[in-house]
Every structure is written in C-alpha cells, then in structure tokens.
Amino acid sequence: MSDDLTRRAWLVGHSRRMIAVIRQNIGFAIALRAVFMVLAVFDIATLWGAIAADMGAALLLAFNGLRLLRAADA
Numbered sequence: 001m002s003d004d005l006t007r008r009a010w011l012v013g014h015s016r017r018m019i020a021v022i023r024q025n026i027g028f029a030i031a032l033r034a035v036f037m038v039l040a041v042f043d044i045a046t047l048w049g050a051i052a053a054d055m056g057a058a059l060l061l062a063f064n065g066l067r068l069l070r071a072a073d074a
Helices: 005-041 047-070
Strands: none
Touching: 005 047
C-alpha cells in the first residue's frame, strides 16, 4: 500500500488478472461438481471419489490463485 499514483496502471492490470483467475476458479469448481453430479446420476461416482476430487480441486484452485503472487512485484 502506498500513495504512489504511478502504480495505478499496475493496479488496474493486477485487478483484471485477479478477476480472470477468480472466473477460472469458479468455472472449474462448477464444472467438476457438474461432472460428479452426472456420474452420480448414472451410479458411477462414489462418495469417496467425489470427496477426493473436491479436495484435489480445492488444492488446484488455491495454487491457481497463488499465481497472482508471482506478478505482485512486477
């Protein structure tokens, strides 16, 4: 945080990257849950498979969000 107005362009770019990552995360999470709902309807998915996929997705989404830290000092 600073009161340097020259960093305003960086801030706008960073916020756009952040919105893009948020949309990716939401889209991936909804798609994964939709896939498991369809698999559950056809009695292919198990509860443990859905739990494992959800935990794996949570880790992937967290790591996807951490990509923004790499560009924080740029």
